[in-house]
Amino acid sequence: MNLRRTQWLPTAVGMLILGAMEVYIPSVGQTQTAAQIEVKDFTFMPTPLTVKAGSTVTWINKDDEPHSVVSDTGMFKSGGMDTNESFSYKFDKPGTYHFACSIHPRMVGTVVVQ
């Protein structure tokens, strides 16, 4: 969480850290080329997640219960992920992508690709 908070800092310090990671920085400074969504306590965190086109997003399950990641449009589907298993998907085109856990459909999240 500390790292994530650092990345969100809209300050020169935040810009410097992101710059060192060779990440494209638009005016809001929220995009990255690789990002992680943690699945814990039956929630996706963070959501919405904003990334640059071409970024790979990795979901990792930190619950004792399996979860999955299924796109609303059928664009990606993880299958059941047990504890500490992960799933990655590369987002090539800008857009807003909604997903849910097919095992617990109240769990929903969004990836915004810029």
Next chain:
Amino acid sequence: MSDDQSPLSRRNALKCLAYGGAGTLFALSGGVFTPIDLAMAAGDKQGAAKLGRPLFVQISDSHIGFNKEANPDVNGTLTQTIDIVNGMSDQPALIIHTGDITHLSKPAEFDLAQQLFTRLRTTEMHTVPGEHDTTDATVTEYFNRFGKASANKGYYSFDHAGVHFIGLINVLQFKPGGLGTLGEEQLAWVAADLKGRSASAPIVVFAHMPLWTIYEPWGWGTGDADQLMSQLRRFGSVTVLNGHIHQIVQKVEGNMTFHTARSTSYPQPAAGVGSGPGPLKVPADQLAAMLGITSVSVVKHPSALALNDTALA
């Protein structure tokens, strides 16, 4: 008290669940649902005998492949469950499994479950899938093994001993943020299946997710179940059996009795207790009392069924 950080709420919650797991016998006669304490029924063998010969046994939520702290030996508890069924003096003619046979829809999990099921003396087994059985990318592992009865649709009906059984699937068409779904096609099939059927025919409907809303925030319900219930309301005896929530919850509405079964693997928290419906860790000596089966008997009146819950301990 000093050995537990939050002793009151957690212990009391567990205690309530443990008492709930002690076993209750349900007699349904002419639409009237009468719960009888299992210990009392055991002491009154004549009274219990009046409940008739077991028609079928429901087992549920075996989660083969689960290996976490809440139950590191789900194979063992399923085997214990099978031993209870095999040990019944009057062998039931059918076994119904209401889904989540496996934990992660893996071929090896299904294979192991099938291997364990072969020990059942009752060989006629009917199943419906749970959402844990359909997480594989192609949703084929369950249907390759259990799809024959429904021609891979997941829903089907059959008759046995004058009772009409309807197995339904409500775990495939999830709407994000919503509940389980039956869908238009399946509801139309039910309407056709029930058309012209006598209202006096007892009906048993079984599906994995509850066919009534128990707790919407955790998805414990089926969004379009009302359209199913409106079709069933005219019948004199309807028994609706589900799994999914790993604990017994029941209600009676007119001539319809709704009942969810215990799991054979691990308990889950009561609705809304904790962050979500994950495995509930309980002391090892309490686990067996929170797992079990439901047996359903035909009583003397032809349209009456009796439900009997048995815990593993």
